[in-house]
Structures are given as structure tokens and as C-alpha cells.
Amino acid sequence: MRWSGWGDPGAAHGLPGGVKLLLAAVLGRIPAARPAPDLAEVTVTTPPLDDADVAALASVVGAAHVDVGREARMLHAGGKSTPDLLRRRQAEQVAPGVVVLPGSEDEVAAVLAVAGERSLAVVPFGGGTAVTGGLEPDAGAHRGVVSLDLRRLAGLVTLDTTAQEATLWAGTTAPAAESALGEQGFELGHFPQSFEFATLGGFAAMRSSGQSSAGYGRFDAMVTGLRVVTPTGLLDLGRAPGSAAGPDLVRWFLGSEGAFGVITQVRVRVHPTPEVRLFDAWTFGDFVAGADALRRVAQLGTGPTVLRLSDEDETAVSLAQVGNLGKALARGCSAVVLHEGPDGLAQARREATTRVLREAGGRPAAEKLAVSWDHGRFKAPYLRDALLDNGVFCETLETATTWSNLHALKTAVTGALADGLAKEGAKSRVLCHVSHVYPTGASLYFTVIAGLGVDPLVPWERVKHRVNDAITAAGATISHHHGVGADHAPWLEQEIGEVGLRMLRAVKAELDPAGIMNPGALLGPTTPPRPAGQGG
Amino acid sequence: MRWSGWGDPGAAHGLPGGVKLLLAAVLGRIPAARPAPDLAEVTVTTPPLDDADVAALASVVGAAHVDVGREARMLHAGGKSTPDLLRRRQAEQVAPGVVVLPGSEDEVAAVLAVAGERSLAVVPFGGGTAVTGGLEPDAGAHRGVVSLDLRRLAGLVTLDTTAQEATLWAGTTAPAAESALGEQGFELGHFPQSFEFATLGGFAAMRSSGQSSAGYGRFDAMVTGLRVVTPTGLLDLGRAPGSAAGPDLVRWFLGSEGAFGVITQVRVRVHPTPEVRLFDAWTFGDFVAGADALRRVAQLGTGPTVLRLSDEDETAVSLAQVGNLGKALARGCSAVVLHEGPDGLAQARREATTRVLREAGGRPAAEKLAVSWDHGRFKAPYLRDALLDNGVFCETLETATTWSNLHALKTAVTGALADGLAKEGAKSRVLCHVSHVYPTGASLYFTVIAGLGVDPLVPWERVKHRVNDAITAAGATISHHHGVGADHAPWLEQEIGEVGLRMLRAVKAELDPAGIMNPGALLGPTTPPRPAGQGG
Missing domain, CATH: 3.30.43.10 (Uridine Diphospho-n-acetylenolpyruvylglucosamine Reductase, domain 2)
Structure with missing residues (x-):
């Protein structure tokens, strides 16, 4: 991990020429x-x-x-x-x-x-x-x-292949966990953008949510037990898959952020390594239509592992990145869908999801959009380093709310970002996607780029303050999966x-x-x- | 509700003649x-x-x-x-x-x-x-x-038909909730044995689990928000379907048992009233084979709403109750399975479950077994009153553990019950079923009848103490859905x-x-x- 940037120093790269042109068009001279x-x-x-x-x-x-x-x-x-x-x-x-x-x-x-x-x-x-x-x-x-x-404190402690439950030391990184489980034919299936470096203890402490949360659940839902060392004693929590023995104290330490003690072991539900991975890309006329389609899938529970929808602006940027400028100029929203599991079951689930998405007005799109998302999904933070090197401010933030409140929230947050940055004299572009769906609602994940000048820290703090106020005023959560930390406290x-x-x-x-x-x-x-x- | 027994006084009944004969055979003179x-x-x-x-x-x-x-x-x-x-x-x-x-x-x-x-x-x-x-x-x-x-404090406060989320006053009984939701085409789908009388606030405070928990989840999983009046202020919890804003305090009050405050409103996920309800009954050679089949269904997530398995003794009693004495004498375990939802989806899920149960050695049984379970499922407490009237001690208790530990736990609890009652000089019969399944484990629900004499309270307390010790020693939870109360504290x-x-x-x-x-x-x-x- 680089001390002053993201990830593997060897994987760092400059800004692609196409992106430079696009930025100049959107943000002006930086x-x-x-x-x-x-x-x-x-x-x-x-x-x-x-x-x-x-x-x-x-x-x-x-x-x-x-x-x-x-x-x-x-x-x-x-x-x-x-x-x-x-x-x-x-x-x-x-x-x-x-x-x-x-x-x-x-x-x-x-x-x-x-x-x-x-x-x-x-x-x-x-x-x-x-x-x-x-x-x-x-x-x-x-x-x-x-x-x-x-x-x-890393590595697999035990794997119970009958119960499909694994205990891992909290310092195990996600790739190390998948590798150890994979050797025995199992998978955890938690793939947040931090996947390459983050640890299981960190996922638990921060209530992480991964890109496959539609199918495998957010990390909260995977955890069946925890060991926590506090300054005044040890906790060993989680005696059964379901319990009515008072409040579920495991849930207290999911989101505890190191403020009460140190999570040392995490017990999680795992599943057999999927036999098949079936990627699909879909296009919707607009974000409202796309979100409605995702809602129907989540409420019927047809069983996709991944279900994501980019808004019009994010779709255009994604299409431009894969060289499809013609489509990028057309309006529309693209969605990525993945079904996994044993072959027959994954196919049946895919058929059920396909029926719902078609009925909701979706049109199948080139599968390569989904596959390219899969290939590039851990690369965005490297791009951010290159943007910062080139004077372009880039940050992400996220929240969640009910399906009924989703569009009002999106408008409020986009407005707070755009207006806030304009007030700071910066041109900006806000991209948004739905990355996590639930029967009752969904998350919204925003990416913002802006020309905030050579010292963007203080102006960004003012903008972020405004955004947090907007999220709170809209009745949404201050964080869907990044946590509270000092910033949201x-x-x-x-x-x-x-x-x-x-x-x-x-x-x-x-x-x-x-x-x-x-x-x-x-x-x-x-x-x-x-x-x-x-x-x- | 009767002050000294269960439920509607008009629904109380004596002991059926067949049951009397069976009891005499099993427990001797009472x-x-x-x-x-x-x-x-x-x-x-x-x-x-x-x-x-x-x-x-x-x-x-x-x-x-x-x-x-x-x-x-x-x-x-x-x-x-x-x-x-x-x-x-x-x-x-x-x-x-x-x-x-x-x-x-x-x-x-x-x-x-x-x-x-x-x-x-x-x-x-x-x-x-x-x-x-x-x-x-x-x-x-x-x-x-x-x-x-x-x-x-009863009745529906709001129903959000887009988010499929309803807010109800905590004092709303389950039938009243289903009636109010049903008028608008929705259902909660929480059917514990206490269904006819229990309230939504009670379900939340006690971490109830219902008979349809395989599909709709235990009550914990349905709750998206709570309002709680404490002696030192009001809490209004649950801002989003998913959140990383610190520990989920909603989970603190699920299982709070009135010890911290009074739950006044409950917000829950609801679903459209199912178009179809497809009942199936299955038979397995023994409880071990049946439990293995349920495990496979739960881990693959084929989507049944109800998934229950009676052990050999409970199966025999159930068959005897529907007049099938021949089958009752044969060994074997029966399971009840229900799939619900929109027609096509429910059928597809039923097919997926059927495939798994067949592969696991299950044989389809007469559907009437499932239907008769459905018809009788809220009647057991009335039967208990009749048993008590006739001097027969009858009680239920429950726990949960991982699939790997299930049979050891069943043996330990059955042994503690039988030995404990024998020590008190009582003949007994212990019945058991799996009523709630999870990917990593299941609950065990025990029904015990015994001839404990005219003053069974104190001897039962000794037996129950022994059972609780056995549950704890087996690494299981002291309660899967009945709660802690004073008895398990x-x-x-x-x-x-x-x-x-x-x-x-x-x-x-x-x-x-x-x-x-x-x-x-x-x-x-x-x-x-x-x-x-x-x-x-």
C-alpha cells in the first residue's frame, strides 16, 4: 500500500489521454x-x-x-x-x-x-x-x-463445511480470506471497492457492504459471530444462527469502529464457490425507469448476486471509457446484473430476473459492459490518484433511503454538491449509481469531480458539510457503507x-x-x- | 383471552378420546x-x-x-x-x-x-x-x-406501497395488522403460534420468529424501524434499509423485553398478498436425513416460505391425530413445505426445492398432512389447557445451533428432559421439530408431555434448570424465539x-x-x- 495514495505502487498510472480531454471539456482549465x-x-x-x-x-x-x-x-x-x-x-x-x-x-x-x-x-x-x-x-x-x-492476527481459524461457516482472524485481508476458503471450495463473496487491501475485522467494524450484496448480503448479514477484546474484558458473541436471548450484541460491534474494543475474530457465513457466473448488461430509458426495475427485482427476490444501476451521467462516462462514444451521447442508463451459483439454479434465477427487467422496460445491452465493469471494479481508486496528480478533485460519498424517497434524495445530494462546488468557484460533474438494493430501498453512491484549485481541502469541507446536511434533511442515512469515523460524527x-x-x-x-x-x-x-x- | 388459560374461552375444548388412550399408553395412570x-x-x-x-x-x-x-x-x-x-x-x-x-x-x-x-x-x-x-x-x-x-396504541399508521414498508402501533395484534394490510393488498407474513393474540410490539421486544420465517425472515429481519419511549427520552430509529452509521440501535431494542423502555411503533417490511400458496408434505427415512435435506434447501436458498421437519416421535403423533395409525407405526419423519408468491415464481421455487429434497432422499407424502398442519397450527395451546385439565403436564421449549451441532444438541436436550423427568418419577414423551432454518443452522422446538403429579411446578423447575444447563453446555442459544424473561435470565x-x-x-x-x-x-x-x- 502506498503511504500517500491508493494501493499497490506498481499499479499506479497516469491519466489516460481520453480522460484528460473529457475533463478539460467538463471542468475547464485546471x-x-x-x-x-x-x-x-x-x-x-x-x-x-x-x-x-x-x-x-x-x-x-x-x-x-x-x-x-x-x-x-x-x-x-x-x-x-x-x-x-x-x-x-x-x-x-x-x-x-x-x-x-x-x-x-x-x-x-x-x-x-x-x-x-x-x-x-x-x-x-x-x-x-x-x-x-x-x-x-x-x-x-x-x-x-x-x-x-x-x-x-490473520488467517483462517476454522471452516465448518456442513454449517458453511468460517472463523477468521480479524486481520485477514479479503483476498487472503477468499484464497484460504477457495482452497476448500468455498467463498465469502464480499467485494467492496477496498477488497484488495481491507480486512475482515475492518469490514465488521465499519459495516461494509460489497458489490455482491444483492445476493450475499452486506457484511452485517454475513457475520454470525465475533470475538472482541475491550479494555475491560473479552466478548465471544454469536451462539446460534437465530436467537432471542436478548439484544443481539454482535450487532453492537458491527459499526463499532474501534471505539469500544478490538475485533479479533470474525465468524461468517460462506457458500460453495459458484459453478457459474452469468453477467448481463441492461439499458433503461432513464434512471427513474431503471430504479423502478431494480425495486421490482429486489422486492420479488429473484436472486441476482449483483444488481447496479448507473444514472445518465455515469452511464455516459462508462460508455466513453469503453470507447462507445456514440452510445455515450445518447441518453439512457445502464445496469449490471450477475447471477451465480450452481448452474441450473443460477440460470433459473437469471430467467426470473430477466422477465422482471423486461416487463419494467429494460432492454438487454452488450454483455461486454458488464464484463468490463467486473474487470475494472477495483481500479477506480488508482484513477483518483491520477486525477489528484493532475489537479482534479475527485471524491465519492454514499447514502441510502427507501425506494419512495430515492429520487428526492438523489436530487437533494446532487444539488448540494453542484451548488456547493459552484459557490466555491468550481465547475463539477456528479455521477451516481445504485449499488445496493433491499426490498424497502437502496443506496445511492455519488462520484464527484471538480476543479477545486490547488488547495481543495477547506472548500471541500464546506461542500461536504452542506451535503451531509442535505442527506440528513432528506431523512436518509449519513452513511450506507463508509461509516461514521470522525468525518460524519x-x-x-x-x-x-x-x-x-x-x-x-x-x-x-x-x-x-x-x-x-x-x-x-x-x-x-x-x-x-x-x-x-x-x-x- | 382467558385469564387462567390460553386464548378464546369459546374455543376451549376437552381432550379428544383418542388422545386420552394414547396418553394412558405412554404415561400410564395420571x-x-x-x-x-x-x-x-x-x-x-x-x-x-x-x-x-x-x-x-x-x-x-x-x-x-x-x-x-x-x-x-x-x-x-x-x-x-x-x-x-x-x-x-x-x-x-x-x-x-x-x-x-x-x-x-x-x-x-x-x-x-x-x-x-x-x-x-x-x-x-x-x-x-x-x-x-x-x-x-x-x-x-x-x-x-x-x-x-x-x-x-393499535392500528396502521402508514403504508408505503412503493417501499413495501408499513408503520404500525406497537399494540396492534397480528390479526389486526394482517387485516389492515390485507385491505390494501399486502401481508406481513409473521405467524408464530401466538399469532391470534400477540402484538407487533411484543414480537419486536421478544425477537419472535414465525412459522413462515424461512421465507419472510424472523421478526428481527422484518423490522426496519422502531419508536421507543424510555424513562429518559424518545428514540426514533431506522433511517434507511441499510446503514453504516454506527451500531444498529434498532437491534438493541429487538430483544429488549421492556427492560429499557416501551416500544410504541414498529416499522416493518411487507409484501403483496401471495397469489398462490403451494403446500407439500415430504417423508424422510429419519430425522438425520430430513435435517440434511432442509440444510441443503436453506443453503441453496431455493425460497420456500415454510420449511419444517418433525422427528420420528412427533411425526407419529401427527399421523395418529389425522387418523393414519398405520403410517404412524412405521418410522420416518415428515416435513411440511410451503411456497408462496406470484404464481410463476412460486412454482419455479417449488420446483427448485423439490429437486433438492428428492436428491436428498425425500419422498412426496400426502398433501393433506401439510394442509392439516396449516389448519391446526394455532390450536396446540388449546390442547395444552385440556391436557393440564386432565393432569398431564405439557410444555414446549426451543433453542438453535449450527447444522453441525444439531443432532448433538437434540440428543442433549432430549436426554436432559427424559432423565430429569424420570428423576422426578414421571414418565414422559419428548417430541421435536425443526421450525426455523438458516444457511448456517436451525432451531429445535421440543414439546414434552409428562405425568408430573398434582403439583408439577417445582419438579418442572428442576427439570427446566437441567435442560437449560444442557443447552448452554452444548454451545446453543438459551432461546431461539421465546426470549429471556425472568425464566432464562x-x-x-x-x-x-x-x-x-x-x-x-x-x-x-x-x-x-x-x-x-x-x-x-x-x-x-x-x-x-x-x-x-x-x-x-
């Missing part, structure tokens, strides 16, 4: 970006932890697993939102005081104990792909920040109310009385900032 | 039962609330909606477990001090405020069908008990751990600092009993 600095050039303003802290941590995990080096600390300096990446381009940076890699659940508990004794905040770190400020090295009221990297009260916030804080006070777990994330800055000049 | 007393004969040992309390409550809800009458109080004296009904047969009874019927959410909040000021416990009451001691008139540390009956710590219990208590302390909400239920007796001679 001033050149400040070049991304080399790691050696940046000043890390937060000092590493002192020797006594390091020694205490080393006594728990071993000296080889405590790292105060500049590279390790900068690799753990934040997530991968566009603001995160813009901050990585600045001359001065903040970073955690140390990176610690525990090798067992007991070591996690011992690290939390040391942190509590020494007043150090702990930020659990999986794949580092968070995009809502959940990995900020925020010490809260404490002396410094420990980044608790879970990479050594100010809007959480409008989502769950003052009473809901008090519930979160009460559990926080019970499980983490010293407030060392991921200060600022989820609950916002509830503790006063530490006085200047103290520790570090 | 001593005659103590006859159920008339309401006028019983002594209610707990006094009604005093005039000042009644006046304070009347000032909130109106004098017409505060009832200290013996009949109202005894109708709210508990739930409908067999121990509840046995207690109703005793000469001395305990009951809440008053029954209050609020007419609005504001009145619920005001009743809680009055109760807090006057140190009165509040037991929320829906249909009164609880079977795990969740409606005990336990004052905890307080002066007396208010039974908060939600029947006036001592086993909750083994289910969620000491840390989990602390979470529940922390939220309880935050939302209900005076501890007035349903003392003893869910969390067990956390407060010391009030000193003798004080108030009441």
Missing part, C-alpha cells in the same frame, strides 16, 4: 497540482512515543513488533479518503506515535492494558482503507497514539437522536472507562483536547 | 388435576395501588383507562407458559397493582414519569402471550407494579458473557436510571428485593 512529496521530504509534527512507552509495549509484543520508524508511522497516519490523500501531499503531517503488531488475542488485551496504564490512545488498524476519518491519529485526552495493526446525533448517543456513550464508559479506544471516531471529540505541552 | 379455580375464588395477595397512585396515573391517561379491578389485574398477572398457567390454578395469586392503558406516545412517556416519581415498576403488556416469565408482576425495589397495556451470562451483561446494565442505567422498567426480566433480579412491609 491549475497544476502540488506534486506529492517524497516520504523523506515531509515533516512529521507528532513525535514518536518515548522510550519508556516503547519498552512497555515491546515487553508485550516483542521489540520486533513495535515500530517507531517514520515509514511505518506514516503508513498508519490515516485512511484513504480524498481529504486523507490531500493531507498526505502536505509538507507537515501528523502520525501515530508508534505502530504495534500484536500476535495473539492475549497480546491485544495486554497492549490495551499498557495503553490504559500509560494514557495512550489506541487506533485499531486493519487494511487502512477507511474513508471517513476513522484512522485519525487523534490522542483525545491522552499522551499519544498507538496504531494497533492487526496484520499478524457531527451528524450522528441527527441519525440516532440524543438518546441514541447516550446509549453509545454509556457502553463506551462501561467497556472503555479510560476512553483510550479510537478517540474522535464514531462519537466525535467527547473529551477535551489535551493541554498544550503535555507528553506525546 | 392422577386427576386440581380443577382450575373461578376468578372469584382466588385470593390476590398483592393489593391494588393506593388512591394517590391511581389519581396520578388517571391524571395522565384519564380515569377510564386506569383499572384496579380484580379481573383486569388477573388478566395481566403473567404470560402463558405452562408454569404461568399452573400458577393460575393456585388459590393465592400475585398480580400487578394496576392496569393502565395509555392512548398516545406522550401518555406512555407521562406514565413512565409518574412511575418514576412514585417508585412504581412498569411492565409493558401487549398480547400477554409471553412464555418465559417476561410479564411477572415483579416490583423489584419499587412500591408496586403498573401493567402498561398497549391495546389502545440466570443463563444469559453464559450466552453473552460478563462483559455482555455489563453492556446491558450500562444501557439500562443510562435509559432507566430508576430501574422501573420490567424488573427481573432479561437482566434478572439486579436490585435487592424491597424490605418486607414497605408500600405496595
